[in-house]
Amino acid sequence: MSVLTLEGISQEFGGLRALDGVNMVVEEGEIFGIIGPNGAGKTTLFNIITGIYIPSEGDLIFKERRINRMTTHNIARLGIGRTFQNIRLFNKLSVLDNVRVGSHGISRSGFFKSLLGLPSMLREEKEIKSRAEELLELVGLYDKKMEYADNLAYGEQRRLEIARALALKPSLLLLDEPAAGMNSGEKVELMKLIEQIRQEMKLTILLVEHDMSLVMNICERIAVLDYGRKIAEGPPEEIKNDERVIQSYLGVGA
Amino acid sequence: MNGLDAAITQYIDPYYLRIMILLGINIILALGLNLITGVTGQLSMGHAGFMSIGAYTSAILSMQFGFSYLMALLAGAMVAAFFGFLIGIPTLRLEGDYLAMVTIGFAEIIRVFFLNFEPGGKAVGLSGIPQHTNFITVWLIALLIIALNTRLLKSRMGRAFYAIRENEIAAASTGIDTTRLKILAFTVGSFLGGLGGGLYSHYMYYINPQDFGFMKSIELLNMVILGGMGSIPGTILGSFILTLAPEMLRIVAEYRLLFYGALLVILMIFRPNGILGDVRIYDLKKRWGRKEVKTCQS
Numbered sequence: 074m075s076v077l078t079l080e081g082i083s084q085e086f087g088g089l090r091a092l093d094g095v096n097m098v099v100e101e102g103e104i105f106g107i108i109g110p111n112g113a114g115k116t117t118l119f120n121i122i123t124g125i126y127i128p129s130e131g132d133l134i135f136k137e138r139r140i141n142r143m144t145t146h147n148i149a150r151l152g153i154g155r156t157f158q159n160i161r162l163f164n165k166l167s168v169l170d171n172v173r174v175g176s177h178g179i180s181r182s183g184f185f186k187s188l189l190g191l192p193s194m195l196r197e198e199k200e201i202k203s204r205a206e207e208l209l210e211l212v213g214l215y216d217k218k219m220e221y222a223d224n225l226a227y228g229e230q231r232r233l234e235i236a237r238a239l240a241l242k243p244s245l246l247l248l249d250e251p252a253a254g255m256n257s258g259e260k261v262e263l264m265k266l267i268e269q270i271r272q273e274m275k276l277t278i279l280l281v282e283h284d285m286s287l288v289m290n291i292c293e294r295i296a297v298l299d300y301g302r303k304i305a306e307g308p309p310e311e312i313k314n315d316e317r318v319i320q321s322y323l324g325v326g327a
Numbered sequence: 328m329n330g331l332d333a334a335i336t337q338y339i340d341p342y343y344l345r346i347m348i349l350l351g352i353n354i355i356l357a358l359g360l361n362l363i364t365g366v367t368g369q370l371s372m373g374h375a376g377f378m379s380i381g382a383y384t385s386a387i388l389s390m391q392f393g394f395s396y397l398m399a400l401l402a403g404a405m406v407a408a409f410f411g412f413l414i415g416i417p418t419l420r421l422e423g424d425y426l427a428m429v430t431i432g433f434a435e436i437i438r439v440f441f442l443n444f445e446p447g448g449k450a451v452g453l454s455g456i457p458q459h460t461n462f463i464t465v466w467l468i469a470l471l472i473i474a475l476n477t478r479l480l481k482s483r484m485g486r487a488f489y490a491i492r493e494n495e496i497a498a499a500s501t502g503i504d505t506t507r508l509k510i511l512a513f514t515v516g517s518f519l520g521g522l523g524g525g526l527y528s529h530y531m532y533y534i535n536p537q538d539f540g541f542m543k544s545i546e547l548l549n550m551v552i553l554g555g556m557g558s559i560p561g562t563i564l565g566s567f568i569l570t571l572a573p574e575m576l577r578i579v580a581e582y583r584l585l586f587y588g589a590l591l592v593i594l595m596i597f598r599p600n601g602i603l604g605d606v607r608i609y610d611l612k613k614r615w616g617r618k619e620v621k622t623c624q625s
Contacts, residue, residue, distance in 0.1 A: 125500075145500055146499045157497065161497035162494070163490050163497065163498075173483075174486045174501055176501075178502015178503070182483050183484070187482030187485070190482075198483070219609050
């Protein structure tokens with residue numbers, strides 16, 4: 074079953090056509106990679122899927138539901154979690170609080186309940202906290218749960234973003250350059266982590282990445298964007314040998 | 328309770344009593360502004376506007392419509408909250424400097440409105456307001472507000488407010504309805520502004536529109552910034568310092584405002600995040616704990 078379907082998505086900024094009629098189908102449970110040169114529209118695509126931009130044309134379908142006019146927070150509540158290319162953590166909140174905020178979309182207690190401290194709210198708080206701690210354990214940040222987020226090292230911040238996105242219990246996870254700025258050891262760890270969360274949480278993962286070894290290793294299918302157009306799609310082996318992809322992105326000898 | 332108040336009035340010097348009452352009112356006002364500006368990160372420079380709405384509404388209700396003290400306070404706060412809700416709506420589109428401009432403009436409109444408002448005594452002001460506010464009522468209400476505010480900020484909603492301040496896009500992508508929560512913060516903050524205004528007018532006996540001018544808004548903003556944006560103990564400390572400083576500085580007479588300004592500059596240079604802005608109880612415990620270990624070893 075397809076989780077996410079893009080039908081003829083186009084996005085214009087003034088006169089610039091950042092995306093031009095992109096079609097894509099992401100199947101349940103797969104790891105789908107999007108690659109392409111800088112400025113090809115990869116992050117724009119993520120921003121459209123999460124409702125930050127409204128596409129100029131085309132349809133966005135998540136689990137048989139049209140979502141292209143929905144607001145960002147409502148899309149998040151449907152179960153689409155994401156991380157950002159330029160890290161967007163809540164810097165002056167603790168690591169634990171960052172993850173706890175992550176579960177906002179799936180928790181209920183409103184203003185008055187919070188003010189009065191009703192038992193149902195306290196119970197929910199307990200759940201949120203224990204789940205946040207589990208997630209921190211998973212990404213290896215449990216020992217730093219009381220640190221401020223901006224005191225973490227770069228690679229740790231990337232992992233914290235993943236933990237925060239997972240707190241939403243998403244069924245689709247969007248990772249925007251998760252390996253950027255990581256050394257090779259951290260990249261191997263990251264690949265293991267992505268594989269593990271897909272297995273354990275039955276996630277579908279869509280990722281944008283420049284690191285070819287990572288993309289080729291863990292993605293089952295890859296789409297290549299160039300100047301807002303999709304120029305190729307298929308399993309890694311096929312993409313590696315595609316003439317147009319080599320010309321526009323991978324380069325000869327890759 | 329009246330007996331207790333009588334005892335307090337008897338044993339405490341009226342001058343100090345007055346400062347303590349004003350401190351309690353300032354804490355309530357500053358906590359309201361802290362929720363809007365310190366916690367949610369929406370720069371509001373017109374908090375005195377909400378204060379005046381609460382002050383006038385409750386004063387007029389208790390003088391002319393025979394409302395009981397608590398009902399008048401509550402009504403004043405509700406009306407202020409309603410206006411907070413109304414001006415919260417443009418905050419959907421505006422940020423930072425632009426929002427600051429709108430809030431300054433709003434507070435000025437309110438001030439000019441009361442300058443020409445017949446039942447409010449126009450520029451002469453309103454006098455003869457029953458003096459119901461005393462030490463006990465102010466501090467009971469202040470403690471209640473502090474307790475509720477602390478609980479709110481530790482809850483799911485409180486974390487969401489902080490998240491909006493830290494990064495709005497990231498907050499939305501975790502499912503936070505940022506627009507709704509910003510309006511909520513504005514409404515609750517204005518409610519506290521109106522409540523503080525009501526307490527103020529029922530203490531001062533006389534109010535006039537100049538009491539709630541731009542300088543009052545700035546003074547309240549200073550309390551929040553000086554103490555530490557988003558921190559409840561910080562805001563209380565900021566209110567404490569800025570309520571007491573003008574009184575302490577009476578010794579230097581005409582140079583009072585100069586010292587007041589210098590104090591702000593110095594504090595901002597040494598503690599740019601506010602005195603308690605980045606201090607957490609957790610860090611204090613940790614530091615304290617470590618010191619203990621050291622003394623054991625030596």
